[in-house]
Amino acid sequence: MDQLNNDPAVHGILVQLPLPGHLNEDLIINSIAPEKDVDGFHISNVGLLGTGQKSMVPCTPLGCLMMLRDHHGSISGMNAVVIGRSNIVGKPMAQLLLNDSATVTIAHSRTKDLPGVVKQADIVVAAVGRPEMVPGDWIKEGATVIDVGINRIDAPEKGEGKTRLVGDVHFESAAKVAGAITPVPGGVGPMTIACLLANTVTACCRANGLEEPEGLTA
Numbered sequence: 702m703d704q705l706n707n708d709p710a711v712h713g714i715l716v717q718l719p720l721p722g723h724l725n726e727d728l729i730i731n732s733i734a735p736e737k738d739v740d741g742f743h744i745s746n747v748g749l750l751g752t753g754q755k756s757m758v759p760c761t762p763l764g765c766l767m768m769l770r771d772h773h774g775s776i777s778g779m780n781a782v783v784i785g786r787s788n789i790v791g792k793p794m795a796q797l798l799l800n801d802s803a804t805v806t807i808a809h810s811r812t813k814d815l816p817g818v819v820k821q822a823d824i825v826v827a828a829v830g831r832p833e834m835v836p837g838d839w840i841k842e843g844a845t846v847i848d849v850g851i852n853r854i855d856a857p858e859k860g861e862g863k864t865r866l867v868g869d870v871h872f873e874s875a876a877k878v879a880g881a882i883t884p885v886p887g888g889v890g891p892m893t894i895a896c897l898l899a900n901t902v903t904a905c906c907r908a909n910g911l912e913e914p915e916g917l918t919a
């Protein structure tokens with residue numbers, strides 16, 4: 702890590718999670734130079750984001766925010782429900798929505814009446830890791846649904862031993878009531894990868910005192 706941190710030819714560093722059990726995740730993430738932390742997981746970037754300052758923004762929530770801004774223009778005043786409170790997705794997602802003046806609810810495994818909470822939402826972001834957990838009848842008519850879940854499930858219909866990817870939302874039923882919905886695959890996942898590249902360009906511009914291209918970050 703020291704070698705990469707000190708190499709001026711390297712502008713971005715990402716540590717793919719989860720790490721094997723014998724490695725201390727916090728220690729390793731926080732050893733990344735914050736200005737090269739293209740995942741935005743370093744505690745200084747988390748703190749900067751939380752206080753509304755310029756930071757590196759986690760790729761998955763950033764991609765979700767870009768889609769929401771693109772679709773709605775402004776999300777100010779909208780009711781947003783984020784299902785999931787992980788450091789990778791749920792918490793930074795809630796922070797970004799709040800910074801854009803949405804009214805934000807964070808739901809998790811202890812939330813009471815999750816269907817009722819989701820029903821209030823103009824924007825639903827599902828980041829749970831449970832295949833097709835959110836059915837269409839939880840969704841408010843016309844709501845925007847962002848499905849972060851990437852779950853591989855058995856697909857015996859495709860042949861023995863075959864699998865397929867599904868999200869945390871039951872797409873077929875939710876698509877009937879939602880105003881807009883992201884598919885899995887082909888939704889949030891590719892945006893995450895695009896945002897990783899965007900963050901790398903941002904980090905490179907900042908390292909070299911260059912003007913940042915418009916719209917690359919939050």
Ligand SMILES: NC(=O)C1=CN([C@@H]2O[C@H](COP(=O)(O)OP(=O)(O)OC[C@H]3O[C@@H](n4cnc5c(N)ncnc54)[C@H](OP(=O)(O)O)[C@@H]3O)[C@@H](O)[C@H]2O)C=CC1
Pocket residue numbers: 761784785786787788789790791808809810811812815828829830831849850851852889890893
């Ligand atoms: N598209 C992409 O680029 C990415 C996709 N993912 C996918 O997103 C999903 C979530 O990932 P990640 O945030 O890392 O997952 P975590 O397992 O870290 O967090 C899951 C969250 O969901 C909550 N949860 C679990 N069960 C329920 C339930 N029954 N009702 C309500 N909330 C529940 C948990 O609550 P509690 O805290 O109470 O336990 C927890 O906060 C996964 O499918 C993952 O593969 C992740 C990263 C990037």
Ligand SMILES: Nc1nc(=O)c2c([nH]1)NC[C@@H]1CN(c3ccc(C(=O)N[C@@H](CCC(=O)O)C(=O)O)cc3)C=[N+]21
Pocket residue numbers: 715716717718719740760761851866885886887888889890891892893894
């Ligand atoms: N430090 C770190 N940062 C991450 O952002 C991170 C991580 N660790 N660990 C793993 C999760 C998962 N994740 C995905 C990103 C894109 C797709 C993606 O593009 N999926 C394609 C499908 C790919 C396929 O077909 O298998 C799609 O949704 O269309 C999936 C998963 C990032 N994560």
